[in-house]
Amino acid sequence: SGAGTASGGGDGGDTTLSFIPKNLNNPYITLELSGAKSAAEELGFTYAEAAPLDAGADSQIPFIQTEVQNGTKIIAVSPNDPDAVCPALEDARTGGAKIITFDSDSAAECRDLFINQVAVEDVAKGQLEQLYDQIGGTGDIAILSATAAAPNQNAWIEAMKAEIASNPDYEWNLVATVYGDDDDTKSFQEAQGLLQSYPNLKGIISPTTVGIAATARYLSTSEYKGKVALVGLGLPGQMKEYLTDGTVKEFALWDPSEVGYLTAYAGKALVDGTITGAEGDTFEAGKLGTYTVGANGLVLVGELLKFNAENIDQYDYITF
């Protein structure tokens, strides 16, 4: 990759694990990356992270290009847009890099592996079950998501819709899907708008940590506290107060640091040839044990964790 390698430091080359999350400075992502970092240390790899400050669709591309030029061999990325990153990822693969997507996926042909927290269907079903436990199978419900084009959120929402349509217990009326753009203020106001526009709303599903926290904050400060159920994916450390004050009864997530951890190990396995990304390949992932690559290069980290007032103290390490 061009001139200048002589004067280079230790970056690039075969032992660098480069992580490009959606953006930096977001608690969930910090948590993910902390797992990645400790795994890299265990493996003796150089850990590098780089990402834009905003989660714009195109803003990750220059970072991928930089990795291409640096000759990095393992690039892990959570695309903000499944397609926009593809040309850059193609360049990287042409240059011999292994590409892993984690947290959110790109188009399947642009990467070698996708490390997903939990199977899409399980995430969707888990949240619906929690809602069913609280409000039963009837009434108006709504979804408050992240950005309109967020790939993982959209996948979960699709799966939820399919499940509602197919499961006879679920006779809910899904009145609206709104987007808080993973922005605290915006999510807050979207939550408020939902309650105002749909007076009979019984439950809200917010499959994003920013959205569920903002919605919980709004509910806890309004007359709807305890009357409207809220489920979704939330950070235990952040949501604890709402479990305590009764705004929220139960929510779900996984351990984000495990996602980063597993991604790092998968990267090593790819680069040392243990796996190619084909279905059925297996690899060791340190403290997490052995994993098998599924169809379409998909690797699942684990199960959905459900948090409630009883078990929250066990899990509130999942924060900072």
Add this chain to the structure above:
Amino acid sequence: MTSAPTATFTITEETRVRTGLSRLLLSRDGLFVAVLLLLVLVACLFVPRFASPVTTGYLLLNAMPALLIALPMTLIIITGEIDLSVASIVAMSTVTVGTLTTAGWPFGAAAAAAIVVGLIAGAVNGVLIAFVGLPSLAVTIGTLALFRGLALVVIGDRSVSASSYPDAAIELVGAKLGGTGIPVLAIAVAAAVAIFAIVLHATPFGRGLFAVGYSKEAARFVGIRVPRVKFVLYVLSGLMCGVVGVFWALSYSARSDSASGLELTVIAAVLLGGVSIFGGRGSILGAVTGVLVIAVVTYAMRLQRIPDVTLVIVTGALLIVSVVGPSIFAAVRRSLHVRRVQRTLPRPARAGAENAPHRRLT
């Protein structure tokens, strides 16, 4: 005619008129270009792998949207106006080309439609600013929201990937000039830069822009049709944004949030390039250099894996230094000059004691 005595005193060595090349080299633009070259040199020497054709390719392609929009933006700012809606127009254009292509339009037709959309958006700005006479800052804050909103209306939560377009188009965007790494498209961009530079600096139209920037009323009195000039500029801006939108769709993807925030990047670069926000002063060379300085600094810092936080701070600091610097420089020069004058001019005879009466008038 009578030979009137001259009333202007000149200190000759300072009014000596500098000509041609030496003037350019000593001008702000000249210095700024030198700064750019120095930056490139430093980056080549100290940033590993910077000196490579890969850099030229990525760097130039990444800078292209800002560069193309900076051209009409420079003209607009020189007339004392501003266009904050550029990024939203790019998004509309991107979304248009994406949606129409997926709807089965041939790519060429979709791209043309996208450019027309940009043109119309520019015309909307132009009508409101030039003919209705509204302040451009306010209008384009409004259309910033409106155009982005319309993009959202058209494409909603979908996105159209670059792979939906014909391979020929995609290849053209990626094509490089031999081993230099310079994108083929750079030729077109260079041509655009040259055209804008000529229009601004060497045509009657461009001359008029400076006059409009300094004083709209005085410009009117020399027969410049100020509203029409402004309208043309906004349409031009819309047109460029339309073109950039097509480029954007081909390089990245078409989404409602494409190019968001690009307006501030472009304006920052143009201002960094010495174009006066008050109008009347600036050059295409300066603006282009401004875009490239930011592009080079960004690229070099990212190669070094210096976090974007630093980059943001550096961009802001550059912007401030670029405007505060000259003004401090001028102040220092002024005070030096005053001191020199005080030394060269004969001191007036000290007013003697008889001239300093102690009595006060009430």
Add this chain to the structure above:
Amino acid sequence: MKGLMKATRLRELPVAGALVLLIVVTTLINPRFLTPQSVKDLLLNATILMILAAGQALVLITRNVDLSVGSILGITGFLTGTLFATVPGIPIPVVFVIAMVVGALLGAVNGLLVTFAGVPALVITLGTLYIYRGINNAWAGGKEYFSGDRPVAFGDLSVDTVLGFPIITLIALAVIAVLAVSLGYTRRGRDLYAIGSDPDAAKLFGIPLARRVFSAFVLNGLLAGLAGVLYASRFSSVGATTGTGLELDVVAAAVVGGVAIFGGSGTVAGAAIGAVLLTTITSSLTALRVDKFWQQAVVGILILAAIVIDRVATLRAARTLRLSEARK
């Protein structure tokens, strides 16, 4: 004649009218728009933008602009979170004071650069927009402070109401009232208008231009600091990106509220009403169940409509003035 002059000065009238119309129409279609909870939400939503718009009005009136307010709010918001989390038992008023002082300092940096270096505010504050945001990012990193980290009493400022008004809204209203009076009825306040109306003349006339403009920036920073604290009270988390992109909303609110972008006219009350209008339109579109994808476009149209109406009103007033003088 008197009435005519009043009408030309009251640029905020059309906005206030539009606001009332919007509320009436929305309520007719969706009566729940005016339930106590909804009213409270409307006020809360508007509060922070109101304060920022009022502060921005001060700066705009002097023919300057401050684009860094979103970043200042971000820093002071995160500062508030940090103070509560790291200094247990810190009294709430102390936090207010510290955040406002920090805001004022950041505003002072803008003011210093603008006045003493004599460079255009748009460029300077675009620069500090980046720098302050960068500082916030560097400081906060991935850290965020949640409402659970803050005392309940602090959060309650944006929950509890007095006479139906949330406490933070009352704080904002009080601040705006004080500002409105100082701007309209004190010599320093009027100086700001003179400066914005013609800076060169102000200098010739002996108005301490630099000092006044500087103080406008400091005040605006202070208000952004206040907004940062209130933000932390109202919303669930404060972190590196808090307040990003707010600057254009703030300027839009002031402009919609009749503050001339080129200085010299407009009022803080108008700016505050503009802020209420902008936030209400979002709520009312939701209440009217307007397609979410249309909302942003409608906001854009509203901004344009506001400035067109303002322009038409000004033109008509000028025309009336001309004809009435001709008749004299």
Add this chain to the structure above:
Amino acid sequence: MKPEQTSPPPDLDVLRLRSAVKTFGPVVALADGSIDLRAGEIHALVGENGAGKSTLVKILAGVHAPDAGEFFVAGAPVAFRSVADSKAAGISVIYQEPTLFPDLSVAENIFIGRQPRGRLGLIDRGAMRAAAAELFASLGVPIDPDRPAEGLSIADQQIIEIAKAISLDARVLVMDEPTAALSGAEVDRLFVVARRLRDQGAAILFISHRFDEVFDLTDRITVMRDGRYISTHETSRTDVPTIVRAMVGRDVDTLFPKEPARIGEPVLTVRGLTRAGVFADVDLDVRAGEIVGLAGLVGAGRTEVARAIFGIDPYDEGSVVFAGSALPQRAPDAAIRAGIGFVPEDRRKQGLVMDLSVARNITLTLRRSLSRFGIIDAAAERRTADDWAGRLQVKAGSPRIAVSTLSGGNQQKIVLAKWLANDPKLLIVDEPTRGIDVGTKSEVHRLLSDLAGRGIAILMISSELPEVLGMSDRVLVMCEGRISGRFDRAEATSENVMHAATAVEGARA
């Protein structure tokens, strides 16, 4: 030196500036500025354009800090660091260019910074309005204190400046060409006020290019030339030729040297031009080689007619035919292309792009003719600019210097140069010698006369009767937006013209 020159005993001086120096970059605006003002006198400061009068005024006002020199107020040495300092010392200044705040009301413009305060220290708007109304009443002008300053005529702006200065009760009042925009009646009122202030013990510095005013009003006259103090004279013991010689350092030729020219076919024909509320039924013709004077009181609508003809403003009815074909409305570019030049009355805002260089201003109207294949020929541009600046003897450091740094008279020359370079068939000049010194004035007149001699038609708007009478082949008089009198050169006398100018009942007195 002259025998009538006096050197006053220093202890009487309320203000004394000695050997002040002020430079702007390479330009030395003031090389040796000196002035003594006594309590209870009106002191004239005269000098050619660019002599440094306004610069001296700005030093007194604290706007500029002198590079060198000594400055005493009431005997004590002072160094003003700002305008506020000079105000505090009791110096009040009316600048050459009105400095009003367009968005503020007239009353507030007068009292800005020292508005009357009522309860709680808040501004008492009612009291402020009343005080302003009272001031206007004492000045005898009907200005509404509540209207915004925006849109006021230059004359009214000047009156407000005067009211503002008077209301300050200053012990030193400096007026830099306050009468340049005023009509006879307004000037008279101003003089009454000035004398009253003098009698109350104020020292007044009065700058004007009009000798009748200077001799009518002042007690002493100080002459400046080339940035230097030349001499001071007792007004009662000197005369115009002496002062003029001191000013220009030589004898000046006769003013108004209008040479008879061969008058040709009508170039401009205006019929029934009407704009509601501004002017009505204006018919006028200007023939090749003819100078048509357009006289009238300030506010009669002359400027408006000229602007409408040139295409700046719209009109409701009527027609403008130029060189045989109709001129479109609201199209100055068409007017320029057809061969009309327009020297507007407000040279800073309309006549020039102040921040642009001398050269660029001159060639602004030539943008198209100087370009080949759409590209401007830079060399030709430079030549043209140098040529015209030279022909009109513009005094400027370099052609690349901004016109804002030139003195008023030199600026006016640039405006003229700009149009002459465009080779016009008709030149409309609005107050062509406003604020211009005697020497330059006669040059401008000679220039206009020359142009007429070369067959150019000239429509000259002027508020100076001697200028109108001296220069015009025909005189049209406007009053209240209508043409109220038409006179040939022979029948145009001051009585006739003044009568027509005030003919319509209720004309602004």
